[in-house]
Amino acid sequence: MDEREAGVGSRLRRLREARGISLSALARSAGIGKATLSGLELGSRNPTLETLYAVAGALGVPLTALVLEPGAPPGDAVDVRGAAVTATLLEVFEEQGVTFELLRVRVRPGVVQQSPPHAPGVTEHVTVYEGVLRAGPADAPLLAAPGEHISWRADVPHVYCTVGPDEVVATLLIRSPRGTLEE
Known part of the structure; x- marks a missing residue:
């Protein structure tokens, strides 16, 4: 362990x-x-x-x-790998009633990552820097090329995959209302 x-x-x-x-x-x-x-x-x-x-x-x-341990800086987090996505926590922002988690994500080609629903009211916002990304609600994913941004309600099953042979490099901002989250 x-x-x-x-x-x-x-x-x-x-x-x-x-x-x-x-x-x-x-x-x-x-x-x-x-x-x-x-x-x-x-x-x-x-x-x-x-x-x-x-x-x-x-x-x-x-x-x-x-x-992360409570109070630990985001830099203490390590990469977490999924079927297609590797995520690195960059920063956590707190505002009145909302938590924002900023992550760098890399999406490997040839695999679709199925993500489970988050808590009610959670949204995801992705800005793509390299590659072409298909992501969003599993029943209606969105497309983003370098320099483009997509967002969706993430309290439904959603997916991440590349379009084409290139890895996607992007940032992911997860917005979580604190009324639905108890820390």
């Missing part, structure tokens, strides 16, 4: 227990196996980006609540 996985696991357990949610109930709500969730809490499983977002959404917290 590495230190990062143990940290994610202990934060996950603390958040789950603070909400009075059983392991089984959270696994069901997040749409993941109970053994997977138990392994995450114990630090014996390497969490994927998709799994972390599913658990964060089920708990009603932003991703940073799982990947």
